[in-house]
Structures are given as structure tokens and as C-alpha cells.
Amino acid sequence: MDNCVLGWDIGGAHLKAVLVRPDGRAIHAVQRACPLWRGMDKLQQAVADVLAGLPTRVTHHAITMTGELADIFPDRPSGVAHITQNMRRWLDDADIAIYAGSQGFLAPDAVDAHADAIASANWHASAEFLARQCDAALFMDIGSTTADLIPLHSGKPAARGYSDAERMRTEELVYTGVIRTPVMAVARRLPFAGEWQQLAAEHFATMADVYRLTGELSEEYDMGDTADGQGKSARESARRLARMTGRDFRDAELEQWRQFARAARSRQVWMLQSAAERQLSLHVFPDNAPIIAAGAGIFLARELARVMNRPFIEAAQWIEGDAAVTQWANVCLPAHAVAWLRGRELA
Numbered sequence: 556m557d558n559c560v561l562g563w564d565i566g567g568a569h570l571k572a573v574l575v576r577p578d579g580r581a582i583h584a585v586q587r588a589c590p591l592w593r594g595m596d597k598l599q600q601a602v603a604d605v606l607a608g609l610p611t612r613v614t615h616h617a618i619t620m621t622g623e624l625a626d627i628f629p630d631r632p633s634g635v636a637h638i639t640q641n642m643r644r645w646l647d648d649a650d651i652a653i654y655a656g657s658q659g660f661l662a663p664d665a666v667d668a669h670a671d672a673i674a675s676a677n678w679h680a681s682a683e684f685l686a687r688q689c690d691a692a693l694f695m696d697i698g699s700t701t702a703d704l705i706p707l708h709s710g711k712p713a714a715r716g717y718s719d720a721e722r723m724r725t726e727e728l729v730y731t732g733v734i735r736t737p738v739m740a741v742a743r744r745l746p747f748a749g750e751w752q753q754l755a756a757e758h759f760a761t762m763a764d765v766y767r768l769t770g771e772l773s774e775e776y777d778m779g780d781t782a783d784g785q786g787k788s789a790r791e792s793a794r795r796l797a798r799m800t801g802r803d804f805r806d807a808e809l810e811q812w813r814q815f816a817r818a819a820r821s822r823q824v825w826m827l828q829s830a831a832e833r834q835l836s837l838h839v840f841p842d843n844a845p846i847i848a849a850g851a852g853i854f855l856a857r858e859l860a861r862v863m864n865r866p867f868i869e870a871a872q873w874i875e876g877d878a879a880v881t882q883w884a885n886v887c888l889p890a891h892a893v894a895w896l897r898g899r900e901l902a
Contacts (some may be wrong), residue, residue: 562894565620570601571887575894581876591625596777617897619654619677632670677889682712684892697852699734722797726781726830764792768816776851849888
């Protein structure tokens with residue numbers, strides 16, 4: 556097992572890791588809550604937890620990141636450098652490769668000169684992995700905070716943007732997710748009791764509250780803090796949504812709050828559908844070109860495929876391993892992708 560590669564995706568809210576054997580089979584996948592904006596000690600503890608749970612010794616590590624955006628860093632290059640330096644120390648100078656998108660893997664010593672290529676390149680790793688499996692598709696990774704929508708064309712990632720700023724402009728990166736996104740970022744008003752209800756511009760509720768009420772958010776993926784620091788029951792989620800309308804939970808039946816949640820869901824689906832249609836307009840895609848989906852919000856991608864009359868494929872179809880591992884590797888796709896890509900280099 557000495558040639559296994561452990562792929563790391565270091566985000567601002569979660570740490571994801573997938574262990575891949577030399578034959579490409581994923582044998583371990585895990586996600587840990589990691590609120591990096593609260594300090595590097597959160598990342599250190601999450602890394603220690605991942606290492607403690609590994610089923611075998613690991614000497615090769617492949618790293619991608621988005622955590623450089625955390626506001627504990629003055630700018631992105633500083634974040635890339637700081638994260639790399641600490642990972643190098645915590646991994647005890649093992650064989651470490653840093654993913655730099657189209658530039659491939661770099662040694663940690665080369666990070667300072669290539670910070671712009673390294674910053675938030677995790678989407679590129681996933682797209683590169685999937686483009687080697689499927690010639691034409693629209694790849695969607697809908698996570699806790701953001702959604703990536705990347706065309707795969709002629710067996711290659713066909714994104715127009717690379718940096719976060721470029722990708723936000725082209726809507727290849729949409730800042731909306733199924734857990735941490737505030738409800739106020741999805742809609743300014745929603746129907747309630749037969750009227751249009753303006754929503755409070757306050758961080759009273761998140762989309763996790765919405766998807767707990769619709770029953771679509773898996774508890775094991777629901778690692779984010781609630782807006783008020785309280786529990787995650789249906790009643791508590793509805794109470795937070797009620798605050799968005801200036802009401803209390805007791806002002807309506809639970810089923811009415813569920814309907815309110817479904818209305819918020821429809822607005823988020825519309826945001827993502829608009830971005831998806833924009834990406835599909837870039838190239839001539841055959842009718843059978845699928846939507847390939849990953850992330851905690853895969854249920855929304857399934858809905859979009861239905862609405863847009865496209866075949867739907869989970870990225871896990873191309874991840875080798877036991878079902879429980881591939882399920883988590885699908886949620887942690889960038890971590891799997893960098894491990895798989897690095898493993899091909901080492902073979």
C-alpha cells in the first residue's frame with residue numbers, strides 16, 4: 556500500500572480527503588467540518604483526525620485548496636503559502652504535490668511563484684478527471700456553499716474562466732449551495748399565505764433549513780453551523796425560516812413552513828438552471844450529453860437534469876471502490892480527483 560495517494564481538498568468550511576490505491580481504487584473517503592476562518596488550529600485538528608483514521612500508511616499526498624479565501628489571510632497568495640507550509644509540517648515532509656490546474660502538480664517549494672494557478676483550482680481537478688471518462692457533458696458539483704458548472708467538450712474541461720473572479724463572471728462558479736448559503740441570498744421575496752412576502756436581509760436562516768424541511772439533505776452531510784447556533788430538527792429549522800418573514804413558528808402550521816421552504820428551493824433551482832443553460836449554449840452538445848453530478852447537493856443536479864431533459868449520471872459511476880467509499884468520494888470529488896491524477900503520474 557506504500558504507493559497509495561491521499562488526496563486533500565482544503566476548503567474554508569470543510570476538509571475532504573480520499574485515499575486511492577495505485578490501481579485507481581478509492582479505499583477511504585472522509586469529510587470533516589473545518590471552519591478555517593476561525594483559525595489554523597481548526598485545520599490542524601481536522602488534518603490530525605483524517606490521519607488518525609487512515610486504514611494504511613501513506614507516503615504520497617496530493618493537495619488542492621479553496622481555503623486561501625478565508626479571511627484570516629490578507630490575500631489569496633498568502634493563504635496558499637500559509638496552508639502549504641503548514642500541511643508540509645503536519646504531513647512530516649512526506650511526498651507532497653500541490654495541484655495547479657493546467658500546470659499540473661508542483662512541489663511545495665514552487666508554490667510562491669504559482670499561487671494564482673493553485674488558488675481555488677479544485678474544480679479543475681474534478682473536471683480533468685471526468686473529462687477523461689466522458690467526452691461531452693455538463694459537470695455540476697453542488698456543495699455546501701458554491702456550485703461549479705463546467706462544460707466538458709471533446710474530452711477536455713471547456714471552462715472559459717479559471718480564477719474565481721473569472722468563473723463568477725461566466726457563472727461557471729455560482730455562490731449558492733445547499734447548506735451554508737443564507738436564504739436571503741436566494742430570494743428577496745417568497746410567496747406565503749397567498750401573498751408575496753418580503754424577506755429580512757438578515758442571516759436568520761440558511762438553505763440547510765430549507766432542505767431539512769423538504770427532506771432532501773442527508774444528515775451525514777449536514778455539518779455546518781445553524782444561523783442561530785441551535786439544533787437541526789424540522790421545528791428548529793422552521794423557526795429560523797419564520798424569522799425571515801418577521802414571524803414566529805407558531806404563526807403557521809409546520810406544513811405551511813414546508814411549503815415556504817419548497818418555494819425557496821425553487822428559486823435556487825432556477826438560479827442553477829439559468830447558469831446551466833448558459834454553459835450548454837457555449838458548444839453544440841448532443842441530446843444525450845449528460846449532466847454529471849457530485850457534491851452534497853447532488854439531488855438538485857438530478858432535478859435539473861429532469862427539467863432540462865438531460866441524462867443524469869453520478870460522478871461516482873467512474874469512481875472504483877466499495878459503495879460506502881464511492882458515496883463519500885462523490886461528495887469529496889476534488890480530493891478523489893487529485894489523488895487519482897497524481898496516482899497516474901506515479902504509476
